[in-house]
Amino acid sequence: MPSVVRITAEYATDRTTVATPRPRLSWVTESDTPGWLQAGAEVELDGDRTVRLEGRDSALVDWPFEPLAPGSVHTVRVRVTGEDGGTSEWSEPREIVAGFLPEGGWVAKLVGLADPAQHAQPALVRAGFTLDGPVRRATLHATAHGVYQAEINGREVDDEVLKPGWTPYEQRLLHETTDVTELLVDGENAVGVWLSGGWYTERFGFRDAELHYGPQPAVAVQLVIEYADGRTATVASGPDWRATAEGPIAAGGIYAGESFDARRALPGWSAPGFDDSGWAPVRVDETDVVPEPRNAPGARRTEEVPVREVLTTPSGATVLDFGQNLVGWLRITVTGEAGRQIVLRHAEVLEHGELCTRPLRRAEATDRITLAGGGPETWEPRSTFHGFRYVQVDGWPGELDPADVVAVVVHSDMRRTGWFESSSDLVNRLHENVVWGMRGNFLHVPTDCPQRDERLGWTGDIQVFAPTATYLFDCDGFLASWLTDLALEQRVQDGVVPFIVPNVLDRAATPAAAWGDAATVIPHVLYERFGDRGVLEAQYDSMRDWVEVLLGLAGPRLLWEGRFQFGDWLDPAAPPERPGDATTDRDLVASAHLFRSTDLLARAATLLGREDDAAHYRKVAEDVRAAFVREYVTPAGRMMSDTQTAYAMALVYGIVTEAGERRVMGERLAELVRTAGYRVATGFVGTPIVQDALTGSGHLDAVARMLLQTECPSWLYPVTMGATTVWERWDSMLPDGTVNPGQMTSFNHYAFGAIADWLHRVVGGLAPAAPGYRELEIAPHPLPGLDRARTAHETPYGRASVSWERRGDTVVVEAVVPANTTATVRLPGGAEPISVGSGTHRWEVAAPETGDGRGPVTLDTPLSQVIDDREAFDALLSAVRARDEAKVREFLDQTRWVPHISLGHALERMPAGIREDVRGALETVSRGRAG
Template sequence: MTAGVVDLRVEHLDRAVGISEATPRLSWRVIGAPQGAVVAAYEIEVARDQGAALRTRVESRESVLVRWPVAALRPRERAAVRVRVWFADGQSSSWSQVTNVERGLAAADWAVDFVSPSPAAPTDGPRPAHLLRTEFDMPAGVRRVRAHVAAHGVYDLEVNGSPADDSVLAPGWSSFQHRLRSQTFELDGLVQAGRNVLGVWLADGWYRGRLGFNGGLWDVYGADVAVMVQLEVQHADGRLELVPLRWRTTPSPITATGLYEGESHDARRHPHGWAEAGFDDGRWSPVAVLPRGDFTAAIEGPTGPPVRIVDELMPTRIERRPNGALRLDFGQNISGRVRITATAPRGHEVTIRHAEVLEDDELCLRPLRTASSVDSYTFAGDGQEIWAPRFTLHGFRYAEIEGWPADQAPEVIAQVVHSDMRRVGWFSSSNPLLDRFHENVVWSMRDNFVDLPTDCPQRDERLGWTGDIQAFAPAAAYLHESTGVLRSWLRDLAAEQREFGSVRNFHPWLECGFPADPAAGWGDAAVIVPWTIYERTGDRELLSEQLPSMMAWVDQVDVLARGTGLWNDSFQLGDWLDPQAPPDRPGDSATDAHLVATAYHAHTAALTARACDVLGYDAAAHRYTVIAKRARKAFNDEFVSPSGRVVSDTVTALSLAICFDLLATADQRAVAGTRLAELVREGDHLIATGFIGTPLVCDALVATGSIDTAYHLLLQTHCPSWLFPVTMGATTVWERWDSMLPDGSINPGEMTSFNHYALGAVADFLHRMVAGLSPATPGYRRVRVAPVLGGGLTHASTSHLSPYGLIKTAWTRTGSRLRLEVALPIGVEADVQVPGADRAVRVGWGTHTFDAVCRPAEDDPARPRLWNVHSPEDRSEMAEQGVVA
């Protein structure tokens, strides 16, 4: 037998060093087993720091988020783990590769204080970055060397002049007053016996730099910028030694840096050899010591991947502008930075400006608002120099460089920067515009998952908006392994919810002029995001961790609704960015905002009831079921006529009523479905929804039988539509349906971004309905395959690297014939609903092929009617019609 175990992971991490979990869960995939093999047991071997390896065999087919099989890891303890599985016939797979698991420090283990080069913030404005260095002696023959680091600001760690790892903008952004995230660096291969140096680049980042809109705020979390580095050595005999560090500091060559502002670097000021032993730092300054006890935030290990440079793009076009500047088009709107390679005289300066789009053949900078996004580099004159900004980030497709050396060809690349999530979902179809749109959704997700889910990567905002991610969470979970990033963000949400007594409209929260009032569809992220992650991963622990937050939100809204279920007398954002809203008033939706509020109250109360049921809290499940029923009744009493007409006669209102199952009778649902299709057709199949209605409208149409209308809406190319931006050359999803107008001019509204993922939430419909793959049980243990054909598409396919392995579905229509192919990994079953069949067929792992023959199209040739060639009844009808299977 050639079966093997691969992709052994710890929690939701690829690298499990410095984690906080004492009993981390394990997941793996089985490959190479022969058709029909059945997993009967797994065996886990754990080799700890001391003692013999322990093997634990469990009679179970489970392979996802499996419980830690031995005693809890102690702080700093490392274990080597491998897994194999046993089959029902008594044979075993090969062992997996070893995965190392290392717990970080517990709270009581931190024994050093923060050190700061700048304990008091200077005046507002882009501030310089700092260098810190310390030398220490390392004895020979040590077993392990670790640096545990936490920071106020963003930092890079160097060891003897080399980067300690490849992460950037560490430690990212969290609600710093509640949570600091630490990083553990394995320095074994970077230090040597004798004299060594630790060097730190340190800047404001999210901790002290400008954040928010309307001018933004400085020093949100504190006036200091500081780092805490605990260097520990474990000797061969197991003895642990804390290495004392004496830090010195000086201003760095980065003379000014800000996330919104950009970065200025003067290479003439670079102290060569500063992070190497023997450098004379006698003219450097001592650091200020900030006692650790003065800060109350909990220090946690990582839950998700770090931010990294994940891709590099060459320019697709370079032109010399009339003013002598170089304009570069990288062909893709990204979150990242530009790296240059050039030779120039000492003191020569180049300046780089960034923009997402052009207007009148110039960089369109107005959508950046006050985020200047300008980088500059002053050459040292020491030969070829390679530079990219270190502590800033831009959203851009175009860059203009002023001052490029006239005698040199441009050597410039764009570095794509975001959380290093692995891609797990794909889609393709016979419609090139639809495929490009799907890739635009993927890029917008990548560009907006820079440590937490943000709205946009370019302007003076870049905040963790709750409404955006609650709409997009199903697509996010399908496209990338995003659980670790979202878990961290949900912890911020819950911590700030406890402090403020409510979920805010973005987290981490800033008092930057936006209303703090709870709003439906935004605060509901507290419920929808953890429930979605549970559905897609099966992670009950995450659901349990977030359940208090879920319950608190629903309880709060129940109070705001005065126990009636009708939430109708408070601030709401409603169907934000309804295309009918004026550019300067994006909240002026045609849909009653309190209808939206009541609908979401019913929906998230029902989801919370289901979460309580999953976790075994029967009394709580009953309580939230009652709240959900009360809100559902209030929705019907207030917003639905006896005939079934929804009073707020809009596409969004009807889609909410249908998708959230808020209508009291089947007749009312039918009336709502008929009216929804009428509105879409009367609107010439143009989009009439904002952030709330857009993720739901296609599902609502299909659920009530209007498949052709759903496809016509989906594939519309006129403005407003999903595909209009694609026809205009978009490479990401826009914030507004008309961020760029048909004549190429830019929307005059203040809120005009070309890189938001929210309106791309329909990608989930492409996966579930067009290609036909959705989870039937949490974590994809069983899936539903039920493609909905239409739109003139001749093929569609999707694949998803589920927790159990790669699942693929693909259908192809050739003339009158339809073929559906389904590939399942071991451990997964599927209920396959062949188009045209009366019932689903359950199949196990392996590859399965289903065929059907199209009946003559009587109404709309875009949607075939099918005979299932595997059905005796259909074969009989085909014979009567003279059709050959």
């Protein structure tokens, strides 16, 4: 019999509150019946209303009842009937709380310190109130210009941190909705708020930092009390509240860190009976923005990482190594004399044994804790976060016991939904690095990096990473909320999508290909991966406005040219100080994205039934395609920019459609990849798609060599250098342990981690064939150099998984298809596709050739043959490395692995000793093959 095992309401995966009166519902069914499909479902509200729904829909199903009343509490149950006629039991009830106020119901004022002594002055804010009867329910709604945590009667109201996050404050404020009934007591009560500046008071900018929002934080609190006798009362922040700057947080900033003086603690400050007569009346800030309920997951402490090693640096400093680059802060427990100050300096890497803070630029990333004395004290910050693996500790009293320090991992608390592992430990670590990078950079806003004086919502980074993100975590609500901010910022700029959202830089309101295209790409990704048609509807005007901006820029030539572009940002050929100087023409990149966004808009219009728009933009997209091909594709099928990124865009974006041209382009791309020695030659634009372009054109040997390459630049080079997150630059750290000399380098930047989506879909073999994985595509690719791989994903319908393993001359493929879905299976070897239903499936097929058993190799062997012979190539590099590590990089950077030049010729500039060592190494390889 089927059973309904999970019910969720729209975007409310981490809580019971919903942000809309008509929340869409999703449920997951499990069944042992092979091929089980839902014929219909019954949805019950509050045990007394039931609606029958016909058909298979079970993901983001429209709310079938009357709209929820503001603040109302309900339960929902579901039972399903299969096409086989069997009906499940009723599911466990799911509570749903309407976490919004009625229109005009928000009455709280933003309040803060009336006379702050410094910029971004942290504060404590409080008020007392009295209950005059039994309480049925109490709900706290709160928001801030800054970050806050509320306490009632001395207890924190929830476990969330850095609330309410970061939005375009002039246009959108989010409020939390928290049930605080259990915190209230009869008679006298008190509410208190820790308040700090957070993003609101930060000075943003790369050279001349400027204040974008406001100089002082403020908080708005509205406590709605429902008495048992039916009365309702509201406690709301206003001019009668009181505030002080004399709390223990003396200073706090996102970039600077926190200064905390435990001697200034005020016991009982958020409890009734506290004497606040010395506090001052609050300042009241006016705003026209009415806070709306948050529809994204809250940020929380999700993990604790112990100290792995206590290091003493060459200069004698004490540095803690946590073994993992992470985002969050430290929690310390320490005993020392009153007035002693402990200083914690955070950084991602060591350079020559010392804490390396240069990549942080002007972000001080330093916490200072002054002890109260008298016994053990435990501290962790409330007003900041850091990106770090290493922490230098100064001023610790006595000998530091690593058990007294723990790293607290913090991020938006999304449900993990995707996994991958293979027979390669390096690839597995790469995937784990991608996961950690996403965790660190999904903290209220999808940021570029979490450590330096930036931490901004760069649109280009999340545009390329969104497919990976949606597999790894349930981030539908997170990204849908951010897209709302994108549309608001875009509206202010007459349709231009800023290259950061929220936008805090004047020059960011500049159209940029691949960055602004987040407006069209991400809604489609959310539709494809979650079946979220609603986000397409909500973002359609934003998508259209962006495309209209681009068409205006393109003019009658229908080419986006001659304007500012980031291009194929951080192409490894770009100089450290000029990361935009890529080998691929910037105008070509821009015009490719003009087609891509116009094509996606036409598809969205079709899906939404906007027939006139669909017809219009289909025609425009075809005209843009034709203009691109005329301008950038030669009759012989060569791109005017003869680069990996150019061919990958033409193939993956569907710009070139004729089969013969696509075949020629695929072959040229594979040739370019081999010529580059199977090292990466792409930046932000090309990297997420180059492996798909090669796979789609049948070059599995090439994608395997690129994936498993360890020489810089490659995906695995950082892994060999000890990376535990994805780097911003391919060579953020050079082979000698020196940090890249450019002004911009980060060791936690997820953009190049977009390769993980290809690992999931292609190497693992699990992809959506219909929106939301209602239909699956199972098509694993056993790559040369890998013996096995497995991937699993919690789809909206339940867990799906695919695994493959080489066993002698066969490959065994196993797959699990969740109930209420079907799958198309494409097995290795090119057999006809197979259609299957839910259940567990297993197949055995002949193993593909691995390319083993090559003949002898000498200095006369052509370079193209050497690079395709992994054993010979490894022997060559080992021989050079044994003599001189620096010569390896020099040789690789200067060599083009072409078919008509011999290895001996390429080695002519090398010292004679190295040439002889290489000769000997190749003779050893050849003898082994002959024997």
